[in-house]
Amino acid sequence: MRVGFRPMRLFGCTMFDLRALCLCLGLSLVCAALAPNHATAQSLEEFFAGNVVEIYIGFAPGGGYDLYGRLAARHLGKHIPGNPTVVPINMESAGSLRLMNWLHSAAPKDGTAIGMVNRGTPFAWLLGEREFALFDPRDYTWLGSVNDDVSVCVSWNRSGIKTLEDMRRKEFIVGSTGPGADEYIFPKVLQGVLGARIRNVAGYSGGNNINYAMERGEVDGRCGWTWSSVISTKPNWIANNDINVIMQFSLRKHPDLPDVPRMLEFAETEEEFQILRLINLRGPFGRPFLIPPGIPEERAVALREAFEAMLRDPQFLADAERAHMEIMPVTARELEDLLDEAYAAPEHIVERARELIN
Known part of the structure; x- marks a missing residue:
């Protein structure tokens, strides 16, 4: 009796023909490679249109950083492919150090999370308490800064503090x-390098709360308050002469303050100058925006290009002008160069600066 036998088939090819099998397998693989993968082949427009982009602001509502973060949230979406909704979210704590750590370790790495941090936070690992700064700022993708900020040291009029010499003679309480x-940083430097008698009360959730403390008499002033925030949030304090502007913390003088000295001008030695410059490198970071490490390159590029386009947007600029918000953009590359300069500083300068700050 003849036994029936059906040859095994694989991908439609019989095992009796090895050459046909190889050809069939090859064509199958080619077809699989050429077939569109609808699960992964998603354009930038499709991705962003289907998601909400969130801007996390490292401070409480109402202060200068919050105002700039919300300004960006109103205008950024129309420059991102797909025109997603952009929502501002406050994540205050520890001078935005919490936010910087979260962006590095826990934030979504898909382009839907943007951070706006304190301009000094990128230097926290270099100059701060390293056990709390769980990141290298050079790992992030920087989008840029909306402003090259000049910070100032101000005192409430009733304090009787108007100059550095006054701070050397009388205790000056700041928040x-x-x-x-x-x-937090600048008062320590004023004390350690320039001999000011400053007592720093830390723990306020944002600049707005420090301002309330000044009005109530809990503290005498703020040292490290950005001038752009002063003029946007408290123009009445300037008009009414409620505050004295004692000093500028910056690499350049602000055009509004030609007669107010910079901290750098008080350096008496080359080492003091290098220390003060290192600490003042944070100035151009102003109001910096960044995204977490590990985001797909094309999305990171799209977000950076959208941020740069927003800074040229006439509607964005007009909105900022109406709110008395200063716009002096700094590019992502300029921020990266400043970080490279800071992290290449001589070790003895870094150590001395760290000792002063901590």
Whole structure:
């Protein structure tokens, strides 16, 4: 009796023909490679249109950083492919150090999370308490800054403090959010390098709360308050002469303050100058925006290009002008160069600066 036998078939080819099998397998693989993968082949427009982009602001509502973050949230979406909705979210704590750590370790790495941090936070690992700064700022993708900020040291009029010499003679109580923030850093430098008698009260959730503390008499002033924030949030204090502007913390003088000295001008030695310059490198970071490490390159590029386009947008600029918000953009590349300069500083200068700050 003849036994029936059906040859095994694989991908439609019989095992009796090895050459046909190889050809069939090859064509199958080619077809699979050429077939569109609808699960992964998603354009930038499709991705962003189907998601909400969130701008996380490292401070409480109402202060200068919050105002700039919300301004960006109103205008950025129309420059991102797909025109997604952009929502501002406050994540205050520790001078935005919490936000910087979160962006590095826990934030979505898909382009839907943008951070706006204190301009000093990128220097927290270099100059701050390293156990709390769980990141290298050079790992992030920087989008740029909306402003090259000049910070100032101001006192409430009733304090009787108007000059550095006054600060050397009389205790000056200032408020701050916490480590990494300008209001925390600059008073320590004034005390350690220039001999000011400053007592720093840390723990306020944002600049707005420090301002309330000044009005109530809890503190005498703020040292490290950006001038752009002063003029946008408290123009009446300037008009009414409620505050004295004692000093500028910056690499350049602000055009509004030609007669107010910069901290750098008080350096008496080359080492002091290098220390003060290192600490003042944070100035051009102003109001910096960044995205977490590990985001797909094309999305990171799209977000950076959208941010740059927003800064040229006439509607964005008009909105900022109406709110008395200063716009002096700094590119992502310029921020990266400043970080490279800071992290290449001589070790003894870094150590001395760190000792002063901590």
